[in-house]
């Protein structure tokens with residue numbers, strides 16, 4: 433189970449445009465690269481890498497989460513190049 437794009441938009445408060453996907457990313461559910469088109473109503477055109485901390489079965493067992501795949505933490509940073517393949521993001 434992973435977060436959908438619209439769930440990620442809701443959680444991050446951003447509107448997201450296209451996603452950069454590449455095979456070099458070994459944790460595609462946890463590290464997602466998107467072009468951000470809007471933040472708090474302000475138009476944007478930069479890229480960010482989103483780091484999603486999703487609940488594991490162990491997190492559920494110890495009571496940290498209600499279900500597996502639940503978002504426990506989210507952070508993002510602005511990037512110009514893909515950190516996995518080195519491509520310049522358009």
Ligand SMILES: [Zn+2]
Nearest residue numbers: 454514516517
């Ligand atoms: Zn890449």
